[in-house]
Amino acid sequence: MDHTCQLTVVLAVLSPPVSPKLASVWKQVTSYGSKVRAVKVSIINESLEDDGIFDIQGSFEQDFGIVSENLAEKQPAYFLVRLDSTRVGSSEWLFLCFVPDIAPIRQKMIYAATRASLSKDLGDSHFTDSIYGTHMNDFTLDGYKRHRASLAAPKPLSERERQLAEIHASEKLLVESMKGGSYRKAHAPGMNFPLTDRAIAALQKLAVTKAPTPAKPRFGAAVASSSSKAVLSPASTPLPASPVISRQNTEQEVKKTDSEANVADDEWDDDNDDAKDKKAKEEEETAAPAEEEEKSPAEPEPQAEPEPEPAVEEAPVERTINFVKLAIDAENERIDLASETKITAKDVYKNIDEDSPRFTFFAFEHTHNGTPQDSLVFMYTCPTKSKIRERMLYSSCRAGVLQAAKDEANLDVAKKLETTDVSDLTEA
Known part of the structure; x- marks a missing residue:
């Protein structure tokens, strides 16, 4: 024992x-x-x-x-x-x-x-x-x-028990927040904290815009109206073939030919008179509609379609900023602008908080295989030493921030990064 x-x-x-x-x-x-x-x-x-x-x-x-x-x-x-x-x-x-x-x-x-x-x-x-x-x-x-x-007083807790207690409190807060309010704007599943106006304005500065080149339309010859009619002149009537006189023709044949030619001339005159009568009749028939058209309001003559010019490549406008950092304002239940600036890729991690979660957008302009590239990178940083309540809030709002960037600022994120250590965010 x-x-x-x-x-x-x-x-x-x-x-x-x-x-x-x-x-x-x-x-x-x-x-x-x-x-x-x-x-x-x-x-x-x-x-x-x-x-x-x-x-x-x-x-x-x-x-x-x-x-x-x-x-x-x-x-x-x-x-x-x-x-x-x-x-x-x-x-x-x-x-x-x-x-x-x-x-x-x-x-x-x-x-x-x-x-x-x-x-x-x-x-x-x-x-x-x-x-x-x-x-x-x-x-x-x-x-x-x-x-x-x-x-x-609260009982002394181990580190694990303390974390579980914070998670429970955060979950309760999330449930309370999700009960809704008329001012909230739903962007995506999760927390629906809206972006402030200045946060949206900063994100809009990251968008690549083009300087438009005004096109000068070139107009061709006027197009004739489809209602216009073609009128044939008598000259358009085919003439009888002229006789061919050769040296071998005898005098008798010549006389015969002259006689036939005279007959042809008489026939031509008759045909010409008939053509004139026909033309006069057509003019009389078209005279009445023409008078009515003169009385009615004149229709505008159709304009010629402008011929498209060859596409001119538009030069991108230089950004004033390429770095936008957002933070959650839990007290007012919104996502606000923390900072905006223009920096190089190697300085990104220096501008992100090491002890609190953050949402960061960075326009990464670089060259790949000799070709200029412009990629928008979204970074969600969540340090392990930050409070559990903060980590839960940021995790729940992440999808909403991405959707708001697309809807409000027309941003398309090319790459998404998530880390607990901001020093991981290097250019490589």
Whole structure:
């Protein structure tokens, strides 16, 4: 048997029992209508006996001095004190155990070991609180108030327990925030904190804009109206073929040819007269509609379509800033501008906080394989030494910030980075 088991057995044997007298006294003082404020219990002749009974003189606080007045500096003792509060029709009691450091070792061991058995024998349900102390000032009214204050204070927690408590508090805050408000603007799932106007204005400066080159339209020849009609002149009528005279023609043939030519001329004149009559008739038919067109409002002549000019490459306007850092204003439930500037890539990490989370946008202008590149980088930094509540808020707002940058500033993020150490944000 090891030493621990031996000590437990010894203490169990040494624990004295509650005497019949103490049991009777305790039954009386806990009965309805009892006026007893406190009972002192001591170990006498190897048993637990009442060592003093004290009546109620005033309130609990006024009577608490009875305890310190009846304790000996070097002698362990128990005190059972009635509280002013009641529970289920019976009074509540306070269990006090005084074991001074300067008391004999054997007494200290016995009183310490008997404390639990005494409370159990008298009835644990009677006692709502207990105090174990080694100094007299632990049993004054001020000492009792310090004890109550320590019970109300948060219990000492390990680092892990503290983090869990902060997470629980943050989750509660998130739930409260998500209940909504008319001023909130939902960008994406998660927290819906809106961006301030100056934050949006700073993000808009990161957008690459072009300097527009005005195009000068060139107009071609006027296009004829589709309603215009083509009129054929008599000259457009094909003429009869002229006779061919050769040296071999005889005089008779020449005369015959001349005769035929005269006939052809007569026929041409007739045809020409017919053409003139036909033209006059057409002019009469078109005269009436023309008069009506003159009376009606003149329709604008169709304009020629401008011919497109060859596309001219537009030069990008130089940015005034290329770095925008945003921070959450938790008190006002919004995301505000923390800073804006123009820096080089190697100085990015120097401009980001090392102890608090941040959202950062950086326009990274560089050259890749001889080709100029312009990439917008989003960086979410969340240092491990920052508060858990901050880390949860920023994590919940991250998606909303990205969506707001797209909707409000027309920004397309090319690369997203997330780190707990800002020194990781190098140009490489």
